[in-house]
Amino acid sequence: MLTAAETEKNGKKMITESLSEYSLDANTLPEGFRLPPPEDEEAEEFFVNIGPQHPSTHGVLRVVVRLNGETVVEVVPHLGYIHRSIEKMAENQTYVQNIHLSDRLDYLSAFSNNLCLCMAVEQALDIGVPERGEYIRLIICELQRLQSHLLWWGVLGMDMGAFTTFFYGFRERELINDLFEELCGARLTVNYFRPGGSSVDVPETFIPRVKHLLNIMPKVLDEYSNLLNKNIIFLERTKNIGILSPEKALSYGSTGAVLRGSGINYDVRKNDPYSIYDQFDFDVPLGSVGDSYDRCQVRMEEMAQSLRILEQAVARFPSGPHRSQPQQNYKLPKGSYYSQVETPRGLLGVYIVSDGGAKPYRLKYRSPNFSNLNVLNELAAGHKVADLITIMSTLDLVIPDIDR
Amino acid sequence: MGISSSGASVLVRQAGELIEQAPGGIKLVDAVELVVAWGRANSVWPLVYATSCCAIEMMSTIAAKHDLARFGYEVMRASVRQADMIILAGTINEKMAKNLVTLYEQMPAPKYIIAMGSCAISGGPFYYDSYYVIKGGDRLVPVDVYIPGCPPRPEALIQGILQLQEKIKKEGRRNPWKVRETLQVPFEDIFSKAQAEWASREKQRDEESREAREQFKRENAASPASKPVRVKKEEFPVVPSRKPAAQGISNWTLLQMLQEKFPAIEVYSHPGITPKQVAELGPDYILDLVVPSEQYRNFAEYVRNEQSLGLDMLIQLTCVDWKDSFDIVVQMLSCRDGHKLFFRSRAEKDPATGDAEIATISDLYLGAEWHEREVYDFFGVRFRNNADLRRIFLENDFPGYPLRKDYDDPTRVVKRPY
Ligand code: SF4
Numbered sequence: 001m002l003t004a005a006e007t008e009k010n011g012k013k014m015i016t017e018s019l020s021e022y023s024l025d026a027n028t029l030p031e032g033f034r035l036p037p038p039e040d041e042e043a044e045e046f047f048v049n050i051g052p053q054h055p056s057t058h059g060v061l062r063v064v065v066r067l068n069g070e071t072v073v074e075v076v077p078h079l080g081y082i083h084r085s086i087e088k089m090a091e092n093q094t095y096v097q098n099i100h101l102s103d104r105l106d107y108l109s110a111f112s113n114n115l116c117l118c119m120a121v122e123q124a125l126d127i128g129v130p131e132r133g134e135y136i137r138l139i140i141c142e143l144q145r146l147q148s149h150l151l152w153w154g155v156l157g158m159d160m161g162a163f164t165t166f167f168y169g170f171r172e173r174e175l176i177n178d179l180f181e182e183l184c185g186a187r188l189t190v191n192y193f194r195p196g197g198s199s200v201d202v203p204e205t206f207i208p209r210v211k212h213l214l215n216i217m218p219k220v221l222d223e224y225s226n227l228l229n230k231n232i233i234f235l236e237r238t239k240n241i242g243i244l245s246p247e248k249a250l251s252y253g254s255t256g257a258v259l260r261g262s263g264i265n266y267d268v269r270k271n272d273p274y275s276i277y278d279q280f281d282f283d284v285p286l287g288s289v290g291d292s293y294d295r296c297q298v299r300m301e302e303m304a305q306s307l308r309i310l311e312q313a314v315a316r317f318p319s320g321p322h323r324s325q326p327q328q329n330y331k332l333p334k335g336s337y338y339s340q341v342e343t344p345r346g347l348l349g350v351y352i353v354s355d356g357g358a359k360p361y362r363l364k365y366r367s368p369n370f371s372n373l374n375v376l377n378e379l380a381a382g383h384k385v386a387d388l389i390t391i392m393s394t395l396d397l398v399i400p401d402i403d404r
Numbered sequence: 405m406g407i408s409s410s411g412a413s414v415l416v417r418q419a420g421e422l423i424e425q426a427p428g429g430i431k432l433v434d435a436v437e438l439v440v441a442w443g444r445a446n447s448v449w450p451l452v453y454a455t456s457c458c459a460i461e462m463m464s465t466i467a468a469k470h471d472l473a474r475f476g477y478e479v480m481r482a483s484v485r486q487a488d489m490i491i492l493a494g495t496i497n498e499k500m501a502k503n504l505v506t507l508y509e510q511m512p513a514p515k516y517i518i519a520m521g522s523c524a525i526s527g528g529p530f531y532y533d534s535y536y537v538i539k540g541g542d543r544l545v546p547v548d549v550y551i552p553g554c555p556p557r558p559e560a561l562i563q564g565i566l567q568l569q570e571k572i573k574k575e576g577r578r579n580p581w582k583v584r585e586t587l588q589v590p591f592e593d594i595f596s597k598a599q600a601e602w603a604s605r606e607k608q609r610d611e612e613s614r615e616a617r618e619q620f621k622r623e624n625a626a627s628p629a630s631k632p633v634r635v636k637k638e639e640f641p642v643v644p645s646r647k648p649a650a651q652g653i654s655n656w657t658l659l660q661m662l663q664e665k666f667p668a669i670e671v672y673s674h675p676g677i678t679p680k681q682v683a684e685l686g687p688d689y690i691l692d693l694v695v696p697s698e699q700y701r702n703f704a705e706y707v708r709n710e711q712s713l714g715l716d717m718l719i720q721l722t723c724v725d726w727k728d729s730f731d732i733v734v735q736m737l738s739c740r741d742g743h744k745l746f747f748r749s750r751a752e753k754d755p756a757t758g759d760a761e762i763a764t765i766s767d768l769y770l771g772a773e774w775h776e777r778e779v780y781d782f783f784g785v786r787f788r789n790n791a792d793l794r795r796i797f798l799e800n801d802f803p804g805y806p807l808r809k810d811y812d813d814p815t816r817v818v819k820r821p822y
Contacts, residue, residue: 031794032792032794034791052500053451053453053503055452059454059456060455060500079796081497081500081503082455082500083497083499083798084495084534084537085530085533085806087782088534088535089533092533093820101529103457104529107456108460122645123688127643128642129645130643151463154467167467167468168468170463170468171467171468174468174469177464187461187557188457188460189457189554196643248770251718251771252770252771253718253719253720259739271651272742320641321638321641323640324640324641324642324643326640338690338735338744340719347719351735353724362724362725364722366722374773374774400455400456400457403797
């Protein structure tokens with residue numbers, strides 16, 4: 001067994017100098033903070049760094065919090081700890097090769113990301129999708145929404161100190177993951193949709209298995225809302241915490257459950273329908289206060305609505321071909337193209353600028369999480385530091401999507 | 405776990421050495437060591453260190469179905485000072501690298517690293533073309549077990565953990581845990597090298613199988629030729645594309661309203677087009693306007709304040725590098741009615757430095773501030789009066805602006821060979 005001293009002898013010296021980077025004199029604020037020093041003599045202000053390696057930041061977000069006692073004064077997020085240069089890489093890969101990179105943005109909504117990119121290509125080349133292909137897309141995207149929300153729900157409980165939800169949430173999520181695996185061989189980074197449909201047809205067992213899932217899920221959702229969402233601790237820690245006004249939500253460009261929790265009725269599936277969402281009956285749940293509780297309730301209700309969509313889709317699932325294009329590469333005519341979808345986390349946009357070649361000249365992902373994180377300071381200021389963790393959890397952030 | 409060099413353990417070591425010298429004592433010490441190794445192998449405490457996609461599979465491994473607790477690994481620690489193993493689950497980039505090394509050095513020895521997934525092994529999908537991803541965790545910290553996959557399945561992670569257990573069980577006084585060196589190899593285009601090797605191997609295999617086939621034919625001259633297998637050809641239906649229904653205010657009306665106020669604006673890539681002709685571009689065409697840069701801010705302000713336009717949300721603000729100038733593209737959406745409007749302004753490049761400047765709109769849209777910071781970070785376009793124009797993703801001392809077309813940094817980037 002080695003000691004620290006021996007480690008030092010054998011290896012490099014410890015990197016403790018890096019600490020000096022963070023040392024500040026009393027009069028300068030750390031990067032990004034704006035509020036003037038407090039006038040109140042009693043105020044005990046100090047700065048706390050959370051992350052990038054921290055279990056509650058869902059990955060590698062780093063936030064620096066300015067606290068007065070235990071109350072949050074200001075929060076400054078620092079990004080880039082998982083920046084992977086996907087947009088630069090995209091410029092050297094063909095459109096079909098880019099699909100696999102889109103998986104890795106927001107890996108919990110990989111199918112939606114695939115879909116958005118494929119839709120932009122389809123729009124540029126006027127490619128249609130056969131009916132079965134559209135149904136596959138819709139069913140899978142809704143399943144994805146379910147599994148993503150289940151994960152969110154599990155981790156939400158964990159962030160409030162209840163480990164139980166984590167195990168429950170993952171129990172049903174595994175069922176959905178198994179479906180994905182049977183479909184395309186991958187559980188997470190799926191690389192499944194193609195312009196004109198999907199890469200392979202669904203197996204015969206697919207629809208029966210979705211039906212089985214639909215039998216289980218309503219009961220499970222009831223159980224879950226009894227388990228956590230009526231729990232007094234949960235209510236105390238979410239009601240009237242982290243209120244986002246509708247005007248602020250719009251001005252920051254936040255989307256998804258964050259926007260709808262603030263009462264603004266915008267869901268791309270409903271307001272700008274893509275694929276075949278316009279043929280289905282579902283409601284868009286809305287919050288009224290815009291607090292953490294509303295965001296949670298919106299997501300819980302969205303799961304129920306996804307089940308509704310799935311039920312209709314499974315009942316009408318057509319036969320026929322699943323794609324209209326062979327596996328091939330595409331050249332997009334010169335110009336710019338934009339498509340958007342509603343991922344489990346909000347509005348994802350793909351903006352392609354093409355110079356007429358087989359590779360995009362510029363490919364920009366409009367990431368929902370990027371704009372959703374931007375509201376963090378608005379939400380957390382004035383609350384306790386423990387509430388900051390819950391608020392981050394109700395924003396449902398996936399950091400690699402922010403950093404791209 | 406983690407035996408320190410405190411007085412007690414020195415005593416234990418000395419006692420062990422004494423017993424070892426006694427007749428038959430060596431067997432006793434061996435037996436004790438076996439028990440200790442078994443205990444150590446089954447009680448490793450991993451650090452919660454999850455950076456990206458692979459982390460989700462790590463969570464699945466801990467969760468109900470795969471249940472990592474069966475192997476004594478469930479005590480995930482949030483502080484590295486209480487842990488003795490890091491599972492590198494996900495990509496590591498330059499900004500994170502320093503943190504990872506610090507974490508490793510803070511961990512009490514003996515300590516272990518599992519590289520989970522191809523990113524942690526070699527940079528994986530981000531090996532080529534990425535200017536920011538570290539090409540393998542073992543360039544930073546010594547890795548004990550590599551688990552291939554993108555992401556590896558939970559079973560693979562469990563397999564990797566069992567491998568680590570085997571490794572720990574083999575440690576003892578004859579084979580103590582040691583600090584190992586990190587990998588120090590330059591990165592290069594491994595694909596082209598490997599491709600050449602595969603090609604030569606393939607050629608050799610082709611030759612062998614041709615010989616085998618001929619031999620088979622010679623020996624079985626009488627047998628009938630086998631029927632060729634026919635694969636059913638897939639038919640691709642001709643499907644008309646679905647045109648989304650027009651939402652909200654039509655492009656025609658939008659253009660009319662805006663041109664009244666700003667006569668200098670044009671439709672992008674359709675110069676001189678009239679509102680009527682815009683209507684002919686179809687309902688799925690998104691109006692894309694070119695605004696003279698001196699009017700850019702006023703235009704944005706007008707769009708925000710004019711309620712009848714209904715454009716209440718900024719989708720994003722981004723930039724396109726046209727080699728001699730930048731286009732700042734602003735994309736607006738009406739949550740109320742559903743129509744969209746894009747507009748762009750040119751920011752001329754300074755021929756010497758390639759930098760450019762344009763007015764900010766971050767005071768009009770709160771969300772624009774971060775978008776502008778992103779554009780500044782990637783393209784080096786400065787936004788006049790943006791209150792907080794710092795780099796957003798990259799470190800402050802990162803050289804160059806990576807999304808510019810002329811960006812090239814051979815110390816970071818391996819060019820994709822295909
Ligand atoms: S190996 Fe694949 S799944 Fe894992 S972090 Fe890297 S890209 Fe994501």
